[in-house]
Amino acid sequence: MASRTPTPDSTGPRDRLPNLFEVLSRRTTAPVDLFSFYIYMRDVQRSVDYLDFWLDVSQHMSLCRHYVRELRRSVLIGTPELEKGGGSKRSSQILDNFERNSADQGPSGHRHRQSESGLSAFLRNETASKHSPKNSQHSNRSDTSEAPPRPSYMTENGNSPNTPSPQINSNSSPEHTVARADIRASAEKILYTYLLPGAEREIILPQGILNDITNNIEKEGRDDPEVFDAAKDYVFQAMERDAFPGFLRAKALGNIVAPSMMLRLITGLIALFGALWTAFVLIFLNASRSTRCWEILPFTVGVYLLATHQYMLDPLMALAGYSEYTFMSFSRVKEPFVRKLLNKRALMCLAWIAVVDAALCCLFIFVPGKRL
Known part of the structure; x- marks a missing residue:
């Protein structure tokens, strides 16, 4: 599902009212900042759970990014010969490609969606590699004749988007502070807090979106950010249509x-x-x-x-x-x-x-x- 989240025009002074994405991205100041929007959603709209869901999914995305960055550093620390051009570079190339994409992109738009797809593909492939005996046996074998597998955003060379990456020990670095279990716990917390029927802060979403998220997390074992894309876009568009115009009238006028x-x-x-x-x-x-x-x-x-x-x-x-x-x-x-x-x-x-x-x-x- 293509995101319809707007892209901020620039980082300089605006000669216009901000859009919702700029407010949610903390690019605005009082009285149209995120804190004011949170109070408005809580006190006026009485639907702050939707905003909390959007913020928690964004936090989940940041957690995944942090995990992959630390994983890349642990690979370089654990196998310094990768930087010298020798040996297998499969894991390093995947992480390097993601790091460049996520560092160069803004928080929105087509290139951001491309970067997010790459992050989700890497996490899915890592999960697949951990459950694959074949990959576990050959994860430490250097094979320069084998083409390096790539995540889904690098499929222009004909590689399969489902090719699993080699297993990487995410705890190999003493500085590693985000474990894969933390990402899994974050995804499950979002599901059990906001999405399941009877949840503590249940939000109303189309049944198809709820079924897809539940199936991806509970049956397929996924915890990558793409799991929540459809729900996040739906909530964003609902806030943009129903709450944000009233917020601007109240705070900008x-x-x-x-x-x-x-x-x-x-x-x-x-x-x-x-x-x-x-x-x-x-x-x-x-x-x-x-x-x-x-x-x-x-x-x-x-x-x-x-x-x-x-x-x-x-x-x-x-x-x-x-x-x-x-x-x-x-x-x-x-x-x-x-x-x-x-x-x-x-x-x-x-x-x-x-x-x-x-x-x-x-x-x-x-x-x-x-x-x-």
Whole structure:
């Protein structure tokens, strides 16, 4: 299944809003960073399990990469003659090819998918070699006449993608910190936590995808990253379609959270009701215009709070460069484009507040009084 994950345009400053992949890859800053998206998925969407699944699968991929890199170092440490050009280079070539591909590629796009396929092919071939008596017997034999087997992303020369690689002792290096059992445990943890029916944090996926993952892990014994590709892409597209637009509206176009908005709505209505009640009382008591000028205060407070609820934006806080993470918890706006966008909306919001407030004050201050 081809990934539809977008590729970031560049690593420089963005003159646009970030996309979901940039947020998940930690390439953005507050208030559109991964921490803010996590809070939004937890508190607003109530579906943080989908985000946790995506992050755990990405962590599983990183674990596999780390394992292969350490495996490559252990091969070079255990057989230094490989670097001199002599002997069999089959294992070293496979690991070398993967290391070059994974080092040169970005985290997304066609070349990333190619690198991920190579990593998964290597892990599958290593599993096959460990269960093959033939490969175990000949794993240490140097045979220069035999063409080196290659993983699936190197099949352009006609080699079979299922050719198993020779067995490699993953514990040959004293610096080896990730064992193959850790990768297996990581894959099983993802399966039992998110995917099996009745799981602790079960997420809803198409039944076909669930069946394929369960069969690959429990029956075929696979633990390579490609096992989760279909589910990862499905979850990414679901978050991109259902959650991410709302997240951008809340964090890139606004700077207050839902509890603050509700508090501002209630306080603003009370203040506006108090301002109107006071204004009518002063009119019917035929109070002087200088006395009625005090109505500016409750009208300004009421209009300001109602406008902030309507715009989901506190203009003064935006101009000061702050945004709310959670209720009454603030952080600085560090994303340049979002800062610029919030400032523009703050000025527009203040203009409307000034117009409405001036209209109400003029109406109730300059209208002739009449004592009843």
